[in-house]
Amino acid sequence: MTVTADPGRPGGRARGTARRHRGGRLRCFLRLALPFFLRPAGRAAALKFTLAFGLAIAAVWIGFERNAWNQTFFGALERRDADAVFRATLDWIWLLALLVGVSVQRAYLERMVEIEWRTWLTRRLLDRWLGRGGLWRLESAGRIDNPDQRVAEDARLLSSLTVELTLRVLLDVVELGLYIGVLWYLSGTLALPLPGGGSLDLPGYMVIAAVLYAGIANLVAHRLGRPLAGLAARQQHREADFRFGLARLRDAAIEVALLGGGRREAGLAAGRFDAVRRNALDLARRHRIYALFQTPFSYTVLNISMFVTAPAYLAGQLDLGGMMQARGAFSTVVASFATLVFVYPKVAELMAVLGRLEAFEQALADRGHRLCPHPAARAAASDALVLEGVAVTTSDGQPLTRPIDLVLRPGEKVALTGASGTGKSLLLSAIAGAWPHVTGRIDRPRTGWPPVVVPQRPYLPGLALGDALLYPADGDLPESRAEAARLLEAVGLGRLVADLDGPPRDWDRQLSPGERQRLALVRALLRRPRWLLIDEATSALDAEAETRVLALIDRMHPPPAVLMVAHRPVAIAACDRVVELYPAADVPPDQAPA
Numbered sequence: 181m182t183v184t185a186d187p188g189r190p191g192g193r194a195r196g197t198a199r200r201h202r203g204g205r206l207r208c209f210l211r212l213a214l215p216f217f218l219r220p221a222g223r224a225a226a227l228k229f230t231l232a233f234g235l236a237i238a239a240v241w242i243g244f245e246r247n248a249w250n251q252t253f254f255g256a257l258e259r260r261d262a263d264a265v266f267r268a269t270l271d272w273i274w275l276l277a278l279l280v281g282v283s284v285q286r287a288y289l290e291r292m293v294e295i296e297w298r299t300w301l302t303r304r305l306l307d308r309w310l311g312r313g314g315l316w317r318l319e320s321a322g323r324i325d326n327p328d329q330r331v332a333e334d335a336r337l338l339s340s341l342t343v344e345l346t347l348r349v350l351l352d353v354v355e356l357g358l359y360i361g362v363l364w365y366l367s368g369t370l371a372l373p374l375p376g377g378g379s380l381d382l383p384g385y386m387v388i389a390a391v392l393y394a395g396i397a398n399l400v401a402h403r404l405g406r407p408l409a410g411l412a413a414r415q416q417h418r419e420a421d422f423r424f425g426l427a428r429l430r431d432a433a434i435e436v437a438l439l440g441g442g443r444r445e446a447g448l449a450a451g452r453f454d455a456v457r458r459n460a461l462d463l464a465r466r467h468r469i470y471a472l473f474q475t476p477f478s479y480t481v482l483n484i485s486m487f488v489t490a491p492a493y494l495a496g497q498l499d500l501g502g503m504m505q506a507r508g509a510f511s512t513v514v515a516s517f518a519t520l521v522f523v524y525p526k527v528a529e530l531m532a533v534l535g536r537l538e539a540f541e542q543a544l545a546d547r548g549h550r551l552c553p554h555p556a557a558r559a560a561a562s563d564a565l566v567l568e569g570v571a572v573t574t575s576d577g578q579p580l581t582r583p584i585d586l587v588l589r590p591g592e593k594v595a596l597t598g599a600s601g602t603g604k605s606l607l608l609s610a611i612a613g614a615w616p617h618v619t620g621r622i623d624r625p626r627t628g629w630p631p632v633v634v635p636q637r638p639y640l641p642g643l644a645l646g647d648a649l650l651y652p653a654d655g656d657l658p659e660s661r662a663e664a665a666r667l668l669e670a671v672g673l674g675r676l677v678a679d680l681d682g683p684p685r686d687w688d689r690q691l692s693p694g695e696r697q698r699l700a701l702v703r704a705l706l707r708r709p710r711w712l713l714i715d716e717a718t719s720a721l722d723a724e725a726e727t728r729v730l731a732l733i734d735r736m737h738p739p740p741a742v743l744m745v746a747h748r749p750v751a752i753a754a755c756d757r758v759v760e761l762y763p764a765a766d767v768p769p770d771q772a773p774a
């Protein structure tokens with residue numbers, strides 16, 4: 181979770197959305213829809229959508245038939261015609277069965293389209309976020325809040341809201357097309373008396389009235405409902421913060437228990453939930469304001485139709501039956517044309533979702549934060565890692581370390597030391613290409629690069645041990661199984677050999693920090709690195725175990741070149757030489773007063 185300014189709050193947009201421009205959401209929508217619906221799987225989904233639309237129209241037709249059925253049934257009853265009543269009853273059963281079948285199948289097809297599109301969307305976002313280095317790029321830049329929510333929740337909402345709204349609007353268009361001609365015909369020509377005498381002939385006046393009435397209603401809906409999009413975006417943001425906070429607690433369960441922090445965590449989580457609640461209240465208030473317009477509008481459409489059709493009846497253009505028919509047609513035209521009034525809250529939610537996805541896509545596409553390899557790095561002419569005047573800076577360019585020169589040749593082992601917080605881990609990350617804020621020149625060796633890195637915090641995915649030791653490669657262990665077993669024995673984890681082919685386990689929770697560090701080293705050595713960057717990877721081991729584990733590196737053929745961040749004598753002694761890193765603020769030793 182990167183806490184950024186609330187989207188939705190005036191003047192408080194998330195940084196990732198700051199460069200949003202007009203039409204951005206539409207372009208983002210097209211980018212997320214067209215490539216799917218143009219490919220074969222998407223075309224099949226589009227076909228399903230078309231079928232769902234056809235079934236929705238069929239449901240409208242069945243509705244008409246069921247309406248007409250009333251006349252048949254009650255007419256037969258009135259005539260006391262038992263045969264006709266029986267036939268009408270059979271019709272009723274048949275129409276009901278048809279309606280159930282059509283409705284169920286339509287809903288199923290809609291779900292299918294949603295799932296297929298969401299699957300494509302999710303894979304696309306996962307690939308761009310995780311597969312192409314976006315995860316660390318976005319996290320390190322702090323550019324975007326809750327990317328996990330954008331992948332999990334926003335992709336789901338985008339597909340379901342779009343399918344639902346598109347179907348609804350298409351049906352409204354069909355109904356509008358069906359009824360507008362009927363209404364025009366029934367309207368006839370109204371002679372409007374003019375003040376100075378004479379009259380103005382107004383053809384299709386009911387259509388004009390319906391379009392004006394619905395048009396104004398759409399405008400009012402837009403005006404009243406506009407704040408809903410911002411509020412919905414803020415709600416999604418806060419819900420995600422709340423959920424992420426709870427999920428992160430699960431990783432720190434034992435620490436919270438040992439610190440006795442349960443009550444405090446409950447308070448903190450309640451505080452985050454309070455932000456959810458406050459915005460939910462704002463949202464509810466805005467929905468109430470909106471409903472104060474939408475509800476009377478829905479209820480009065482039929483009544484208004486009475487007043488609109490009455491002049492034609494009074495002028496003798498329509499009989500009572502015609503007026504009733506015109507009322508139905510007028511209401512349908514208004515309701516279809518004023519579709520925005522009915523769907524605005526969902527449109528606002530869709531806008532919020534699109535805004536979040538657009539910001540996510542923009543942040544992912546921002547090559548300004550591309551990390552691997554960073555601009556300072558280039559391939560060396562020689563087979564050595566060469567650093568010339570390299571200094572690490574903060575993301576806003578403040579120097580953290582004094583420049584350093586270093587040449588690391590194959591098979592050499594160099595310890596990188598310095599006070600805590602100097603920037604040793606960041607320098608290692610910069611060499612590996614993961615920290616872009618660096619000055620000076622880094623020449624990567626010609627062969628054997630990229631390096632294998634053993635980070636300070638060992639990360640072991642919750643896979644079977646064999647797979648966790650292959651990570652990030654994806655394959656079978658058999659080739660290196662014997663080697664893995666030998667290394668596990670060598671680092672004192674022989675008891676885990678049986679787990680190599682065992683079920684997935686949560687290694688991060690079930691092993692001690694020292695055991696995890698040893699596993700991380702085993703994993704690194706299994707990759708037979710030529711260049712090894714180690715960040716205090718034996719800090720949790722006792723001196724004897726540390727010596728034993730580090731000796732494994734020397735026994736490799738050929739031994740890798742090692743740059744190792746180290747604080748402790750055992751690790752430093754295992755290296756050929758020591759390079760010290762100083763904070764930028766320190767006075768260089770040669771300039772220090774005697």
Ligand SMILES: Nc1ncnc2c1ncn2[C@@H]1O[C@H](COP(=O)(O)OP(=O)(O)OP(=O)(O)O)[C@@H](O)[C@H]1O
Pocket residue numbers: 320574575580598599600601602603604605606607
């Ligand atoms: N992702 C980050 N974003 C911003 N600042 C960071 C980040 N990681 C580390 N820093 C800051 O950069 C400085 C150097 O951090 P670094 O982890 O490189 O220190 P270190 O020398 O490895 O420390 P230690 O020996 O305690 O592990 C610290 O002041 C730290 O707060």
